[in-house]
Amino acid sequence: MHRRFTVPGAVAAASLLLAIPASAASFSPGAPGIGDPYYPYYGNGGYDVSHYDLRLTYQPATDELSGTATISARTTQDLSSFDLDFLLDVDEVRVNGVTARFTTSGEHELVVTPRQPLAEDTPVTVVVRYHGVPSTKNAYGFTTWHRTPDGAVAADEPESAWWWFPSNDHPGDKATFDVSVAVPDGTQAISNGTLVSTSSQLGWTRYNWRQNKPQATYLTTLALGRFDITTGTSEGGVPVINAYSKDLGDNDGAARASVERTGELVDWLSGYFGPYPFDSAGGYVPNTTTGYALETQTRVYYSPAQFANGSNTSVVVHELAHQWYGDSVxxxxxxxxxxxxxxxxxxxxxxxxxxxxxxxxxxxxxxxxxxxxxxxxxxxxxxxxxxxxxxxxxxxxxxxxxxxxxxxxxxxxxxxxxxxxxxxxxxxxxxxxxxxxxxxxxxxxxxxxxxxxxxxxxxxxxxxxxxxxxxxxxxxxxxxxxxxxxxxxxxxxxxxx
Structure with a gap:
């Protein structure tokens, strides 16, 4: 379940061509899109990402997000420069440990030019330090960063990454993830996969989430706020993590009556689709005004509007079925x-x-x-x-x-x-x-x-x-x-x- 949006066909988002050494004349910029005719400027060409490491800090009172993204990738062509899909303010970019030039182009392109061109089929590590207020950023006339009374949520399709981390934002380039987020004590950070650890210091708590199976960028989610978190294990042995905003009001009971059946429904669907493909399952219901649900990998996003007329296990079945059809494949x-x-x-x-x-x-x-x-x-x-x-x-x-x-x-x-x-x-x-x-x-x-x-x-x-x-x-x-x-x-x- 998702919202509908079409990128205007006339958007101009070509990569900026920067001067490169004569010895690297055969090197060329990576394309500003991965080649999807529906969304010509989504994703990027010239490299393939294997892992994202995101270390973030978020202040819910002001919606300020800052952090460092470390991207592990491999080049798929000789590159003089390459693009990342991103909207926040960039402080520094490093490529293989060396500072790189960067600029912006089009609606959401961060164009990076390393000191030395990158040869085809070589590993590359890109580090991006950044900051900003995601709710103030807009592309193509919309935002996928949804403010809540006590924080924010990133969950949308076919895009949502640009508002909180730089990426190759197309399902054709899946990767594993480590998402580490520090928030003020009393606020929680929820993401995909398994919560591997938490730590507290000087009034802040850091939540460390890991997704160890390949994941599309639009399926990567972040929820920041005050939640009631429930944990358990399905009869088939799948760990289940669910979360509910503490201010859902009249929708709280119906939401829990639906989402708390996640473990049961994962086991039931396994009878049709085979073994559950991930290390955890679950969902979360934040206090948002959006109307949709989304199959964010292992941690499904549900708008409270989905339960405004009572419990609905059918929507939970739909989003969990996506874990096989849409997320794993x-x-x-x-x-x-x-x-x-x-x-x-x-x-x-x-x-x-x-x-x-x-x-x-x-x-x-x-x-x-x-x-x-x-x-x-x-x-x-x-x-x-x-x-x-x-x-x-x-x-x-x-x-x-x-x-x-x-x-x-x-x-x-x-x-x-x-x-x-x-x-x-x-x-x-x-x-x-x-x-x-x-x-x-x-x-x-x-x-x-x-x-x-x-x-x-x-x-x-x-x-x-x-x-x-x-x-x-x-x-x-x-x-x-x-x-x-x-x-x-x-x-x-x-x-x-």
Whole structure:
């Protein structure tokens, strides 16, 4: 569940070309974008990051953030300069221990020119010292740094890193993380992975979090404030860390009734998707005015608005399903978003069936019958929806319809083998819709290109499957709404900022 945003196509963000020694004439600047057509200036070219070490200090009273980011990377070309995605004020940059020149370009590019050019396929360590007030920074007309009454939260998609750490901000460059944050005593800092230690000194407490599995930058989260933190272990042995703002008010009970089932739901989803891929699970509910939830890796972000109408385990199922489909296996490019959202939505359908509130087929029939042929719903292509429609309801619902059509075509045995096999096949990596089609054909032994083309790429309503046509003909006024639908539908209303 995410908010929708499209980067203006006319944004000018070319890297600044700085003079380099004649001996390095073959070296060139890294590209200011990683090459994603949906977001041309997201991510950067010329290097691949393996680890981020962030050592930060935050003052909630003023929203001041300062710190040092140490980035371990390897060059993928001969580089005269390279970009990082970042918005705060930079004090110093060092490359391999030596101070480097830096400037800014475009909306969010920090352009770094090392003293000596960097040869292809060599390790590089970049240290950035910085400071600023994230809530005062704006790019493309928005911010992803959300102030709360007692602190702030960084959680958004398809970007959020720029506001608090320099990065190669695209899921195509995943890395491990150490996030260490000092806050005044009484305030807590929550991030991804495992809390490895805390320490206190002179009225400040430092929280040290570690994510030891590759993680996309937009899935890296930071929550700063006063929380009630609960810990436990699922029956299957997964440590669970949840947190709730101490001032959630009327939404507190419903939030806890939902998020505290995380361990149970992780174990249940493991039955469909295979072993849980990370060292911890959990979620947090800060006191924000945003409306969405986000699958931030191991520590899901939930807006309290998700629980304004009571508990909703369906949204928790959706975000936890992303830990396999979206987090462990991430998109190659943002056009591949169906693999994330279609399968997370289908997990909600599976949960509905488990709870006796509507089978996956009943839900598929309801969605299909609810949208007449002239509904714009069918013009969105889940397999390549475009940046304007990346988080459209059709990506979720028509995307789940495609999965039910696949299940009906290949049968349950192959289908459930595929559900488990895909996250293992591409664990901790990236994959595309085309990769998924190939894998589905391998698992099932059937040609499936036509089926996927019909359900994912054609901007028209597919013909009703023969096995379902009679059912639709018998109920021309529509199909009965499954009992789970209202809870599932509630997760559609989470795209706006």
């Amino acid at each position: 991430s998109v190659k490019g943002w056009k591949d978003i169906w693999i994330n959202e279609g399968f997370a939505r289908y997990a909600q359908w599976l949960w509905s069936e488990h709870e006796g509130e509507g089978t996956t087929q009943q839900l598929a029939d309801y969605v299909y019958a609810s949208h007449p042929a002239d509904d714009p719903f069918w013009t969105v292509k889940p397999g390549d929806p475009g940046a304007d429609h990346q988080f459209d309801a059709a990506v979720y619902d028509r995307g789940a319809l495609a999965i039910q059509a696949l299940r009906n075509e290949i049968g349950d045995t192959a289908f459930f083998r595929l559900l488990k096999g895909w996250p293992q096949q591409h664990a901790y990596g990236n994959a595309s819709v085309a990769d998924f089609v190939t894998y589905a054909e391998q698992v099932s032994g059937k040609p499936l290109a036509a089926l996927f083309d019909t359900w994912l790429f054609q901007p028209v309503k597919p013909a009703a499957p023969a096995a379902r046509a009679a059912s639709f003909a018998a109920s021309p006024a529509g199909v009965e709404q499954p009992r789970s639908w209202k809870k599932i539908e509630a997760t559609n209303d989470v795209h706006g900022r």
